[in-house]
Amino acid sequence: xxxxxxxxxxxxxxxxxxxxxxxxxxxxxxxxxxxxxxxxxxxxxxxxxxxxxxxxxxxxxxxxxxxxxxxxxxxxxxxxxxxxxxxxxxxxxxxxxxxxxxxxxxxxxxxxxxxxxxxxxxxxxxxxxxxxxxxxxxxxxxxxxxxxxxxxxxxxxxxxxxxxxxxxxxxxxxxxxxxxxxxxxxxxxxxxxxxxxxxxxxxxxxxxxxxxxxxxxxxxxxxxxxxxxxxxxxxxxxxxxxxxxxxxxxxxxxxxxxxxxxxxxxxxxxxxxxxxxxxxxxxxxxxxxxxxxxxxxxxxxxxxxxxxxxxxxxxxxxxxxxxxxxxxxxxxxxxxxxxxxxxxxxxxxxxxxxxxxxxxxxxxxxxxxxxxxxxxxxxxxxxxxxxxxxxxx
Amino acid sequence: xxxxxxxxxxxxxxxxxxxxxxxxxxxxxxxxxxxxxxxxxxxxxxxxxxxxxxxxxxxxxxxxxxxxxxxxxxxxxxxxxxxxxxxxxxxxxxxxxxxxxxxxxxxxxxxxxxxxxxxxxxxxxxxxxxxxxxxxxxxxxxxxxxxxxxxxxxxxxxxxxxxxxxxxxxxxxxxxxxxxxxxxxxxxxxxxxxxxxxxxxxxxxxxxxxxxxxxxxxxxxxxxxxxxxxxxxxxxxxxxxxxxxxxxxxxxxxxxxxxxxxxxxxxxxxxxxxxxxxxxxxxxxxxxxxxxxxxxxxxxxxxxxxxxxxxxxxxxxxxxxxxxxxxxxxxxxxxxxxxxxxxxxxxxxxxxxxxxxxxxxxxxxxxxxxxxxx
Numbered sequence: 001x002x003x004x005x006x007x008x009x010x011x012x013x014x015x016x017x018x019x020x021x022x023x024x025x026x027x028x029x030x031x032x033x034x035x036x037x038x039x040x041x042x043x044x045x046x047x048x049x050x051x052x053x054x055x056x057x058x059x060x061x062x063x064x065x066x067x068x069x070x071x072x073x074x075x076x077x078x079x080x081x082x083x084x085x086x087x088x089x090x091x092x093x094x095x096x097x098x099x100x101x102x103x104x105x106x107x108x109x110x111x112x113x114x115x116x117x118x119x120x121x122x123x124x125x126x127x128x129x130x131x132x133x134x135x136x137x138x139x140x141x142x143x144x145x146x147x148x149x150x151x152x153x154x155x156x157x158x159x160x161x162x163x164x165x166x167x168x169x170x171x172x173x174x175x176x177x178x179x180x181x182x183x184x185x186x187x188x189x190x191x192x193x194x195x196x197x198x199x200x201x202x203x204x205x206x207x208x209x210x211x212x213x214x215x216x217x218x219x220x221x222x223x224x225x226x227x228x229x230x231x232x233x234x235x236x237x238x239x240x241x242x243x244x245x246x247x248x249x250x251x252x253x254x255x256x257x258x259x260x261x262x263x264x265x266x267x268x269x270x271x272x273x274x275x276x277x278x279x280x281x282x283x284x285x286x287x288x289x290x291x292x293x294x295x296x297x298x299x300x301x302x303x304x305x306x307x308x309x310x311x312x313x314x315x316x317x318x319x320x321x322x323x324x325x326x327x328x329x330x331x332x333x334x335x336x337x338x339x340x341x342x343x344x345x346x347x348x349x350x351x352x353x354x355x356x357x358x359x360x361x362x363x364x365x366x367x368x369x370x371x372x373x374x375x376x377x378x379x380x381x382x383x384x385x386x387x388x389x390x391x392x393x
Numbered sequence: 394x395x396x397x398x399x400x401x402x403x404x405x406x407x408x409x410x411x412x413x414x415x416x417x418x419x420x421x422x423x424x425x426x427x428x429x430x431x432x433x434x435x436x437x438x439x440x441x442x443x444x445x446x447x448x449x450x451x452x453x454x455x456x457x458x459x460x461x462x463x464x465x466x467x468x469x470x471x472x473x474x475x476x477x478x479x480x481x482x483x484x485x486x487x488x489x490x491x492x493x494x495x496x497x498x499x500x501x502x503x504x505x506x507x508x509x510x511x512x513x514x515x516x517x518x519x520x521x522x523x524x525x526x527x528x529x530x531x532x533x534x535x536x537x538x539x540x541x542x543x544x545x546x547x548x549x550x551x552x553x554x555x556x557x558x559x560x561x562x563x564x565x566x567x568x569x570x571x572x573x574x575x576x577x578x579x580x581x582x583x584x585x586x587x588x589x590x591x592x593x594x595x596x597x598x599x600x601x602x603x604x605x606x607x608x609x610x611x612x613x614x615x616x617x618x619x620x621x622x623x624x625x626x627x628x629x630x631x632x633x634x635x636x637x638x639x640x641x642x643x644x645x646x647x648x649x650x651x652x653x654x655x656x657x658x659x660x661x662x663x664x665x666x667x668x669x670x671x672x673x674x675x676x677x678x679x680x681x682x683x684x685x686x687x688x689x690x691x692x693x694x695x696x697x698x699x700x701x702x703x704x705x706x707x708x709x710x711x712x713x714x715x716x717x718x719x720x721x722x723x724x725x726x727x728x729x730x731x732x733x734x735x736x737x738x739x740x741x742x743x744x745x746x747x748x749x750x751x752x753x754x755x756x757x758x759x760x761x762x763x764x765x766x767x
Contacts, residue, residue: 043425044443045599059618060603060714082615103510128443128462129483134515135424141514204590207600211583214621219598230465233441233597235472319464 011055011254014092016170020053020163025069027159028121035114036121036156037106037144038065039136045219046135048331049124049157050076051255052164054091057216059083062102064140065093065124066109075113077105103139110147117148121156127333132157165327165335167349171256172374175329175351177214178258179372179383181251184213185220186262186385189249193264194393195241199224199234206249215251219259219332222247225365229318241267244276246368248355250332257332259353260384261370265392276360277390279311280367283356284386287324288371291354292379297342300324304356305340314358314367325370328353350375351383394437394639399475402435402543403455410539411451414505414532417498420489420520421447421536422508424460426597428713431507431536432457433640434549438474439597442466444513446485447476450492454478458485485516486523493524505532537717541709541731549641550755553711553733555593556638557753557764560645563589563602563634564765568649571630578606578630582619585634594636603635603714605646611746612648614701614739626651629658631749633737641711644735645765646751658745665748668696669738672706676734676754676761682706682724689738698748699741710735710753732756733764 028036040050040058047058050065054076061079068074073095078087081098088096099105114120125135133155136144144153167175188209192202203220210218221231223246224239231248239245246263263280265273283304290300301324305316316322322340326333329351336344338352355370369390374381411419421431424444432438432445436457443460454477459470461481470479480488493502504527509517521529543549566588570581582604586594595601605616612629624630633646648665650658672689686706693700709716711733718726720734728734737751755762 041425042427043440057618083617085613085615086617128460130443130460130513130515135513137511138514138517139510200590200596203596204587207590208583208587211586212580214579216579216618217600221598230463230468232465232469 010090010092011174012170016168017054017092019168023163024053024160027163028069028156031119031121031154031156031159033069033119033121033154033156034117035066035068035070036123038067038124038160039122039132039140040064041125041135044127045252045257045332046125046127047255048334049132049160052160052330054093055255056087056091057255064102064106066113068113072113075109077102077109103143106140107143107147110144114148114151117151119154120144120148120151121154123156123160126157131155161335164330165350166347167329167351167374171329172349172351174254174256175258175372175374176383178251178253178256179260181210181213181215181253182249182258182260182372183385185210185249185251186260186387189247189262190264190391190393193239193245193266195239195266198236198238200236202239202247203234206247210249210251214253216254217252219250219252219257220248223366223368226363227365229359229364229366231366231368239266244363244365244367246366248368250328250353255330257328257330258372258383259328259332259355259370260372261353261355261368262387263367263369263390265390267392270392273390273392275313276367279308279314280356280358280369280390281387283308283358284354284369284371287354287356288373288380288382291346291373291375293346293348293375293377295346297336297338297344297346298340300346301338301340301342308356308358313362314360316356316358318357318359324356325352325354327351328372346375348375348377394475396475399436403449405543406435406449406539407451409542410532410535411449411505414530414535415503416505416532417451417496417502417527418489418493419449419505419507419532420509421449422506422512422516424511424513426599427601427603429640430712430716431540433712434540436474436476437640438470439595439640441473441597442470442481444516446516448485448489448492451496453492453495456480456488456492458482458488484519486519489520490523493527502527504529505535506530507533507536540712541729543731549711552639552641553643553753553755554764556636556641557643557645559589559592559594559636559638560634560643560753561765562592563636564632564645564647567632567634568647571649572651576623577621578608578619578624578632579621581630581632582606585632589634589636594638595640601637605633607631607747607749609746611742611744612748614747616749629745633749633751635714642714643733643753643765644710644714644737644751645753646737646749648748648750661742661745662748664696665698665738665740665742666750668692668698668740669736669750669752672738673736673752673754673761673763676728676736676756678728678730678756678758680728682718682720682726682728683722686720686722686724693740701739701741701747706738707734707736709733728756730756730758
């Protein structure tokens with residue numbers, strides 16, 4: 001196979017994937033599983049498990065990776081026959097199969113390769129409180145049950161996530177590139193945002209800038225208020241004098257997301273804006289100063305909340321939870337979660353979107369400025385170009 | 394979607410799908426923002442928040458259930474979608490059971506599912522558990538037949554046509570960018586997508602416009618996501634763009650060669666375009682998919698081209714990028730008025746490799762209506 005003939009050069013060398021696989025297999029050992037079935041889906045970028053382990057991006061249809069833990073060869077099953085050549089070039093997996101009926105192929109595969117298996121791990125696709133087993137589609141679960149009626153299904157998603165939240169040197173380099181793409185989006189944001197511009201046009205220019213700089217996909221949302229207190233997809237509404245506009249820029253390259261949050265004020269009151277600028281930038285700076293290895297997420301959140309609580313204008317209490325960010329990398333939104341309820345301990349080479357969410361009840365608006373950061377041995381590396389002031393446009 | 398269209402679609406669904414199937418409730422499901430399918434058709438919901446479940450009882454309120462990360466999602470869903478009641482929940486079973494109980498059905502209640510095969514099994518198990526006395530049946534085939542028959546009368550066709558205009562204009566933009574020397578497929582795709590968004594293509598948190606490309610000499614048989622590597626000066630370039638507009642998607646694809654390239658190929662590309670046009674002309678009511686594929690092979694051979702043996706010649710398109718019917722050898726599905734089809738012709742040329750061309754066609758009583766012309 002000549003991988004140069006197709007448009008997916010392998011994003012990492014094979015030894016990077018070999019090292020990941022070895023770490024993940026070690027993490028699966030305590031689960032006592034005979035094999036793991038990993039799923040890759042599209043919505044909300046639920047392709048992370050397969051992308052992490054073998055590099056394939058599931059561009060149109062769902063995919064599956066069957067990973068035996070007895071030393072047997074893994075199998076990658078994709079849903080698009082037309083993408084078979086590229087899938088083989090993208091991935092180190094030698095057994096790549098295309099199918100029109102992923103359930104039937106899963107059934108056949110498990111009958112052949114999981115004959116004596118007793119415990120089958122399920123990973124991939126987990127999100128927003130749903131485990132990998134929860135989100136396994138009904139027709140795939142039926143295939144698994146038919147092929148291995150006595151097998152116990154074990155959630156292997158958490159074990160996989162615990163491995164991948166610590167970034168390798170190669171991943172860190174990729175994430176620095178992703179950070180620069182977010183910077184390109186930020187420049188487009190500040191160049192475009194002004195009264196009369198629609199959310200659609202603003203988003204379009206930001207996306208074009210990031211895509212032109214090399215982003216393969218993105219996640220983007222914004223708050224534009226008063227009346228908008230949670231990031232939402234862009235609409236056709238226009239920016240208006242008095243708005244606080246904050247955008248969340250999450251470009252993706254070779255499967256890896258970064259995330260930066262940038263903010264501006266549209267026209268309006270200079271004195272109020274200066275106060276809100278100090279509040280938002282101060283909260284972010286404080287969060288950065290508190291983030292270091294060994295610290296618990298909730299302790300960082302508590303420190304930032306205490307600072308914000310001194311302002312008569314703002315609170316971080318949004319439905320009982322205070323949020324300042326989350327893990328971000330091969331998945332857009334993953335652990336560790338930086339919330340007031342999270343006892344997760346920060347560890348070197350975790351990468352995170354750090355963005356204190358500050359609610360302004362008097363405006364029903366949100367202040368949200370953030371950077372993409374990596375925990376180092378001693379503190380923090382900021383991977384996006386920090387915003388030093390909040391401009392009035 | 395206007396309230397009037399919503400009501401009209403729900404009443405038509407009850408009359409033409411639920412009554413004939415004897416359903417007390419229809420549950421439409423999707424968790425894919427690129428294929429919102431029946432949920433989009435019924436409620437205009439774009440599956441922003443994880444999953445969407447349109448719950449239509451035989452009478453009474455239509456409920457839209459969706460995954461909810463924060464109560465603020467409810468605000469956005471109410472702005473984007475239409476239903477009688479909105480419920481952000483990971484556990485919609487209780488709600489379905491409540492709606493079913495309100496019907497006071499004497500016999501065993503019957504619940505039809507659209508998109509149920511792909512449903513999160515946790516949601517499926519909960520529906521089964523909470524509606525333990527009901528029988529469940531997949532009614533995808535019945536729903537999509539109804540959808541095709543309703544396309545022209547229930548407000549979807551104008552959106553399909555607008556999507557086609559956007560797709561055609563985006564391909565024209567790509568052609569200009571390629572002619573003016575843009576360096577990579579990714580750059581050309583970025584400009585084409587921007588053009589589509591400016592013309593009104595749907596936008597969301599992530600890229601919804603699907604763009605596939607190929608470049609080289611000879612041109613490969615399959616398209617792929619746009620690459621960032623530089624295009625060779627004399628390379629052929631193929632691009633296929635599928636932008637959604639109000640949830641309706643069409644596809645337009647062309648193969649192009651730079652003017653002044655050392656290789657001369659205008660005549661061969663024109664001949665390929667003529668074969669493609671002849672294939673589109675076959676899309677008439679009553680014609681079967683298998684017959685069209687057979688004729689396409691014959692037309693290609695007569696014009697001196699080989700025909701790609703892998704994959705399908707085309708499929709339905711609209712709410713999903715690929716939906717029934719599927720145009721493959723031996724397919725016995727007869728085309729009917731109202732079907733929208735994506736036809737992807739891949740002609741094999743000795744000198745150029747595979748020449749790609751794609752268009753979206755609406756099957757009308759009088760014959761094919763090609764929506765994506767450039």
